[in-house]
Amino acid sequence: MARYTGAHCRQCRREGMKLFLKGDRCYTDKCAFARRGYAPGQHGQSKKKLSNYGIQLREKQKAKRIYGVLEGQFRRYYEKAETMRGITGENLLKLLEMRLDNVVFKLGYGASRREARQLVNHGHFLVNGHRVDIASYKLSVGDVITVSEKSRASERFKVFAANPKALPKWLSGNVENFEAKVISEPAREDIDVPVNETLIVELYSR
Structure with a gap:
C-alpha cells in the first residue's frame, strides 16, 4: 500500500497552516510550524505571488494531505464525485469523510x-x-x-x-x-476541514 513516508510537519509548512497531522504534538511548542512558519527548502522564506493555477494546486494538495490520500487515489475520488448527483466539490469531501x-x-x-x-x-x-x-x-x-x-x-x-x-x-x-x-451522509457544514473545494474542481476542470 502506497503512503507518504516523509516529514509530516514539512507538509504543514508547505501549505502555510497547521494541518494537525501529528495530533497532540501540533498543540505544543514542539510543533515545527510554530517554530518555522515558512515553506521548507532553500527559498522557503522568499515572498512569492501565486498564479490562479498555483492557488488551485495548493488547495488540492492541502486536501490530500489532511486526509492522507495520494494523487492517483485522490483523482479517482474526484472522478467518482463527478458522476454523483449534487455539487462535485461537496461530493468529493463527502467521499473523503466517509x-x-x-x-x-x-x-x-x-x-x-x-x-x-x-x-x-x-x-x-x-x-x-x-x-x-x-x-x-x-x-x-x-x-x-x-x-x-x-x-x-x-x-x-x-x-x-x-x-x-x-x-x-x-x-x-x-x-x-x-x-x-x-x-x-455529512452535510457541507458538518465538514470542518479548511478546504475550498471549488478551487479543486476548477483545477481538475482546466
Missing part, C-alpha cells in the same frame, strides 16, 4: 487521522460485525462500527473511551459499548 480511517478519527480513536489509519490497518475495528482493515473502506448510512472484543481490553482503547469526543451530527456513538453508527 472513509473508515476518517470516521475512526472523528469517533475519537486516535489523535490524528494518521494514527486512526494505523489502528484500522491493525484490525481493531469491525463494520457490521465483520473485521475491516482497509483504511479507505467506504462507509454507508446505517453502517455500525465497533471495536473488536480483544482490543477493548487494551489500555489504549480504555483511554479513548474515558475521553470521548463531541461527534458530528452524522455520527452517533455509544462509548460504553465501543460502538458507533453512521446515521446520515
